[in-house]
Amino acid sequence: MADISMTDRCDCGATAGPLGLCVDYYHGILAEEQSDPQMFRWHAPVVVTYLLQHPSEAHEKYLDDQFRQLQLYVDQGLDALLRLAAHSVARNNHRARRGYDMAPLAAYAPLPKGEPPGFSASFSGLPFKDGSFVFDGHLAYGDRIKAIAEATVESWTSVQS
Ligand SMILES: [Zn+2]
Numbered sequence: 001m002a003d004i005s006m007t008d009r010c011d012c013g014a015t016a017g018p019l020g021l022c023v024d025y026y027h028g029i030l031a032e033e034q035s036d037p038q039m040f041r042w043h044a045p046v047v048v049t050y051l052l053q054h055p056s057e058a059h060e061k062y063l064d065d066q067f068r069q070l071q072l073y074v075d076q077g078l079d080a081l082l083r084l085a086a087h088s089v090a091r092n093n094h095r096a097r098r099g100y101d102m103a104p105l106a107a108y109a110p111l112p113k114g115e116p117p118g119f120s121a122s123f124s125g126l127p128f129k130d131g132s133f134v135f136d137g138h139l140a141y142g143d144r145i146k147a148i149a150e151a152t153v154e155s156w157t158s159v160q161s
Pocket of ligand 1: 010011012013014021022023053054122123
């Protein structure tokens with residue numbers, strides 16, 4: 001039988017692309033960004049977007065925080081997210097007992113309980129040409145990551161708690 005097998009469809013609802021499922025794209029990005037500092041700027045949004053689209057692969061206790069980080073990124077942009085990360089690291093080093101600084105994230109909605117209804121943009125839909133995800137430049141790549149992040153926030157936001 002030539003039915004579409006389970007392996008052609010990802011947990012997040014996306015169909016496989018030429019490289020495989022989302023996890024194959026995710027690992028491909030993580031590998032490529034290791035040798036490309038400019039591409040690595042999008043590391044945090046890539047990770048939290050991937051985990052929020054595939055929550056069974058995430059640590060549940062961090063997901064709420066990650067959902068807020070993603071909202072901040074969609075709302076305020078990459079520089080704001082990078083500043084938050086740098087600030088949190090510095091603060092944790094300086095005052096370990098105080099823990100993570102949630103103040104900038106407190107304005108954003110908590111992660112709803114429930115299942116998101118699928119996403120309008122997915123990792124397995126990312127174009128990959130000439131052995132690269134940044135074949136047409138870093139800003140174009142960043143725009144594609146932003147679009148997946150926006151689709152992720154939109155879908156989770158539609159879940160009724
Ligand atoms: Zn997926």
